[in-house]
Amino acid sequence: MKTIVITGGTDGLGRALAVNRLRRGDHVVVIGRSHTKFAALGGGEFLPADLTLISENHRVLEELGDRPIDALVLAAAYASFPRVTTAEGIEHNFALYHLSRFLLADGLHDNLRATPDPVIIDTTVPGAPAGAIHWHDLNLEHGYTWKAANRQSRRATFLRAAGRTRENPVPHVLISPGFVRSSHQGSLTGIRRGLVTLLARVAGTAPERAIEPLNALIDQPPAEPLTAYQGRKRLPVEIGEDTLADAHRLAALTGELLSPRTR
Template identity: 30%
Template sequence: MSTKPDLRNQVALVTGGTSGIGRETALKLAEYGASVAIVGRNRKRGRKVAKEIEARNGDGWAELYVGDLASKDNVRNLAAEFEDRHDRLDLLVNNAGTFRHQRSETVDGIEATFAINHLAPFLLTHLLIDLLVESAPARVVTTTSELHENGTIDFADLERERDYEDMAAYSQSKLANVLFTDELARRLDGTGVTATTANPGFVPETAFTREASIRGRLTLGLFSILPLPFTKSVEEGAETVIRAAASPEYDGVTGEYFSDGDVAESSDESHDAEVRKRLWDVSAGFVGISPDSLDF
């Protein structure tokens, strides 16, 4: 970044913040002075990261929220607990994600890839939006993937019950991230809250593929140690997320897709207004909220 961000007195919440891209993002935001709350499933690892955050952010604080975002109740509890503790939120980074080799369902009976990668950030953002608006200028950044370009939103089978294929399910969820963000940016216009997506690139070291097949995990492990031109380290991948989240040069930038550290062009389908609006309405039904709850 040409100018180092000054995030002192700002509050950030990073999901999936105990490892990989999320951890690196949380630590960098702390280095810029932000107080950072992280969300993860592993309490021991989370406490360690929280201590690292506190060692970096001067007068700021660090918090750990332990929970599984596969559960709608857990997402609601997270939002409620955060709001009970804090009167501001300047930055929400929806980073938690998963890749499932085999089809599985959450405790709510929803296909896990769609639920965790799309519905969880959709619901969490809705629940925290009033706090973000009250703290404006504020930002919402959702981690997506270049694989969104291969995705398609199959409204007839969003949960992939007929024919589950891991890459198709993942690509659909990442396209959903971009569509959600574009619609969110439109609805938040004039509030001072911006919404963007960030593609960290192919980072084989991340833990999001813990549910992948044994062959897939072995392949990714090999990629992580070979000097391949299309792979990135965790630090390199997180840089795009961090720039979207904190760079002063992107103040006020909304509805954009970031890749390789800058604004880029997302897929043609991600710009389909009809699909974007329909996905918003369907997603609201999945999580039990009004599709008009963010009409400011």
């Protein structure tokens, strides 16, 4: 039996994975916001949290304590198309798609290392361009677009994982599951939501099928410290000195951003 921690485990891909692992007899810890959706899973352990808040991520880490964890699946998703800041003053997408992943992956490193074959699976889509980080405006107070926020968060997640490749880290996988049929949580309204719903019906992958490569990675984690996938297709990962320099710079800036908000 494995212990699997899943963020965003009450909907879509995360929910399908939670249900599947529960049926296998694993202990599944679901981190999410809806008690009602969790109850429908029929099992597991629920840690309610708003992962856009730094304080909530710290609380989750405290509640998980030092228990051994076999797999951390970072699947929480909520797209905010207009610029929105959290109650802590952080741009929403950067808070959820970078800071939360940064805190949980780092904070649970020892928990994962306590098991024989640990893995971090992150549904961040690989391939954001090298110039996506707004070094002097991480909060995107100027010139915000959803595309810019999305690219920056994806690149930031890659840089953090890349920066740890020389530290004997837990294997970290960036994987794009493709377009998955789900409720598509986010600030979708009107025509945009209608188009996304229609596209999901026509071209979307059922969550139960989309989790197959995730299950394979949990059962047999890669040996390399950082890998990337598009579904089952392995993608090249290039980590040069420029990438490592950017990773170090981002880690320092993230530390400064977190320091006044550690509790």
